Amino acid sequence: MKKNLRRSTRMAALFAVLVLTGSGLAACAPSSAPGQATTTLTISSMLDNASFDPADLENGHRVSFWTPLYDTLLVLTPENTVEPGMAEAFEYDETRTVLTLTLRDDLTFSDGTALTAADVKANMEHHQQGTGQNNFMLRGAAISTPDDRTVVLTLDSPDPALLTYLTMVAGVVAKPDGLGTDAGKDNPIAAGPYILDTKRTQRGSVYTYVRNEHYWAPEDYPFEEVVVKPIPEETARLNAMRSGQVAGMAGTPQTFTEAEKAGFTVKSKPGDRVGLQIVDREGTMVPALADKRVRQAINYAIDSDGLLRSVQQGHGARSAELFNVESIAHVPELADAYPYDPERAKALLAEAGYADGFDITLPQNDTDNSATLVGQQLGDVGIRVTYRQEPTSNYVAEVQTGRYAMFSNRVGTGDPWWDIQKHIPTTAPWNVFETVDPELDALVATARDAVTAEEYEQGLHAVNAWLVEEAWFAPFFQADRLYYTTTDIDFDVHPQNIVPYLRDYRQAAAD
């Protein structure tokens, strides 16, 4: 009996030690108070990393993994302006087809070797030849290196988004001998503020970064270590935040209230355009869509404000535009171009010869929570919608094959020229039926060839107004991108990415 008692006591003691250790571990993890030094930044990511090879890097959630390793040639500020990065100067010629980048003279890779213009060229060419999602960014650019610190990009025609691309994955540089190799994909030698601590990194679980002692501007990064944890489920990310395991996460309207209640720092920016893509504008599949009045009727038929409230809990901005509402292409007056007006929609349909409406088949996937309402509202004006279920994982690929004349979609917006490239040229992924309009092409060319910033802005406004008038699209709203941090960490919302770049995080100032 005594022996049993002793054993029980020992077991109880062991349990107590474990519990206390657990408490200790849990206590170590939470962030410190605002104003107090935080040596480790631990953030979560919705996606796991895919590859560290520069040609395979992605924008979006995965920037959390590669921004510790890589610096960029240029930097995009929270105010959406481009500033020097590894390139201390950048300048276009008067035709805006030749961009000259001058590298800093103190750039080194994490192994201590110098980073030269030849290394930049090797990376850019690797990027162009790769099969990554962003290899379009430098497509067609001829790259030359007059000297060790100068890189010259020569284009066939101006690309107003090029500078922005160089603040993103097109502007990273890894040591060329690792490009395309397994080692380069797993642990490249780069020139960013941190290096990967492979002993404390496990794919799918945790990525740990420690300072790169050769980095040229360590003062821009206040954290001694950075830890990124892939946590796919939003509820799990929120639990990790609430328990102090991580200090940052991407949120959605579904967790917004809970995040605010928990006292987290919550910031947002409009980012994704949600709406209908009317792609069969010449009526090859659904003849009615060739008529501008029908496309306008679709815009009038949708209760955008109602959808914004019901599917996005109000986190966004009503918009009828292709472009981001914070970009220079935005024209505030266009927001009210198509107020919810079913009677006006019916009248336009009647004018176009479709008083009895018409039938259309739209795809639907599991993540589309607006389909029922959209179908009802189109039905109310006589447009009879039949939904066909498409697997969520294949949705984008399916709608881009031209099987549907119109479909609901959510597309990220940011740099206006990038948005144009996504939607307007016949090669654009979202110009599915390759619609051409000479008037629009002329407006786009005017914007592209603009010499001054004012001319460029005016050119974009003209493109924007034309697209809204011609109802090439039927946007509902621009959804906010939400991001939360614990109170000891402050951050700037990246103007064009769903999660902050590493340089956007800092310790919160004391009140």
Next chain:
Amino acid sequence: MSGMPTFIARRIGSGLILLVALTAVAYALVYSGSTNVAQKILGDFATADQIQAKAAELGVDRPLGVQYADWLLHAVQGDLGRSWFTAEPVLEAVFSRLAVTASLVMLALAATVVLSLLLGITAARHRGGAADRGLQLFAVAGEAVPNFWLALVLVSTFAISIPLFPATGFVPPTVSVGGWLLSLVLPVTAIVVGSVAGSAQQIRGAVIDVLQQDYIRTLRARGLSERSIVLRHALRNAAPPALTVLSLQFIGMMSGAVLIERVFALPGMGNLAVDATIQGDIPVVMGVLISMAVIVVIVNLLVDIAAGWVNPKVSLA
């Protein structure tokens, strides 16, 4: 026991046929639900030529049967290919994630065995008593509560309100044994409640059946202690159905681990399978599937062998 080698050979043979049939059906299903893979990998701005080249590189431009035969040929040589999206070797990905899921499931299974035996035998010995009624109540409640809901309650209570355990994540035992145990306490508890509820009932029923047999009465008449009767005789005879139930529990846990791994952000097979399925990463999906199928076949085989070993009267036909 003379029929044991034949029995094992027969079971291995049927297991292999099952694996081939399962992977063929799965390949067809996964393939049909995942079109335009090359475009998905290359992104929106890929040109038609790039898409065509990528499709050829991946081999997805070939007929389905040829693709499956190619995959199977490599699979039997231990080459499950590479992830289409991360280029990580599938075998490497599966093994690294399997360690996490195995930790979770083996701990949950061990806890289930111990608790189920304890509760089942106690309830059987005190049939109709308070312990027995308590077990009935627990069984109903335990079966009724979804494990993901219980997981969320556990996190909210023991990781956030009372921060005793981590809310998410996995600590490999090579890094810290204490951390490893702590990271698994809540996930294992979330699984074990339901599995114990089912298993304890089965063990209770099996033990009651055996305790009513004539030979038990004879043993009692010979003066054997109740403890000896239960542990050495009743439990041995009740073992085969209990082992079958536990093997089913194990298989259930492997599949149930998917939800638990999501809730606790454990980098296991479940998370790997879900992410790969969402992306349409066929090599990884197939790698996970065949690994799970092999495990299930092996576990069933081991359970059959164990049942025969524990009780030689069990037919091996």
